[in-house]
Amino acid sequence: MYHCTCLQAYHEFSDALGCRKVSARINAEKPNPKSRKIPPMISVPNQLIGASIGEDATLDCNTEAYPMSINYWTKENSMMIVSNSKYITSIQDNTYKVHMKLTVVSVRPEDYGTYKCSARNSLGTTDGAIRLYPTFPRALTPRCLLEKGAKHAELYFDPPIQSVTIYPTAPLAEPSGTSMFTVII
Numbered sequence: 001m002y003h004c005t006c007l008q009a010y011h012e013f014s015d016a017l018g019c020r021k022v023s024a025r026i027n028a029e030k031p032n033p034k035s036r037k038i039p040p041m042i043s044v045p046n047q048l049i050g051a052s053i054g055e056d057a058t059l060d061c062n063t064e065a066y067p068m069s070i071n072y073w074t075k076e077n078s079m080m081i082v083s084n085s086k087y088i089t090s091i092q093d094n095t096y097k098v099h100m101k102l103t104v105v106s107v108r109p110e111d112y113g114t115y116k117c118s119a120r121n122s123l124g125t126t127d128g129a130i131r132l133y134p135t136f137p138r139a140l141t142p143r144c145l146l147e148k149g150a151k152h153a154e155l156y157f158d159p160p161i162q163s164v165t166i167y168p169t170a171p172l173a174e175p176s177g178t179s180m181f182t183v184i185i
Contacts, residue, residue, distance in 0.1 A: 036066070037067070037123055038064060038066040038123070039123035039126075040063060040069045040119035040123070040125060040126045041064045041065065042062065042119055042127060042128040043062045044060070044061055044062075044130055046059075046130070049130060049132050050132075051104070051134070051135060052134070052137050053107055053108065053109065053134070054107065056105055058101055059073075059101070059104070059115055059130045060099070061099075061100040061101075061117030062097070062098070063100065063117070065096060065098075065119055065123070066096040067122060068093070069119040071091060071100050071118065071120075072118055073087075073089060073100070073118070074115070074116045074118065075115050076114050076115075077116070085105065086104070086105055087102060087103065087104060087105065088103040089101070089102055098119070100117050102115060104132065107132070109134070111132060112132050114131050115129070116128065116130075
């Protein structure tokens with residue numbers, strides 16, 4: 001509560017100016033979102049999310065609405081996404097604010113594209129778009145164990161992530177020579 005006092009100059013039935021004290025009490029309250037209706041609003045912190053094949057990708061979306069909204073995810077205007085072994089959906093709600101998350105588990109090429117988070121209540125519907133795009137892991141320089149006359153080479157990565165065995169389509173070069181391989185991990 002605030003108390004406000006001001007001095008006011010006035011003229012009361014004469015040419016003389018007088019002065020009087022005027023006071024008022026002002027109550028300032030934090031607005032209650034439930035006291036008014038709010039159509040759904042969405043904000044998307046990151047509209048572009050990059051992920052490599054095999055990584056998990058998490059998409060975030062924030063909504064505000066009152067009455068509370070129904071919140072859901074879709075991919076490229078298709079069916080609603082529900083939690084399963086491929087997608088993990090979660091919602092953290094706080095009265096009229098909601099934080100939505102969608103985790104795409106072990107991204108595959110068909111997972112790239114546009115996802116939408118949507119919010120709907122009696123006052124309307126809105127959505128936000130997030131594009132999941134491919135990124136490529138940083139290049140790793142393998143150490144190669146190659147013996148003369150070997151039919152295969154073993155590659156070791158530092159830091160060790162895995163060992164990959166490759167079988168070339170042409171004979172391997174001498175240990176002092178160079179052979180080119182394409183290895184997809």
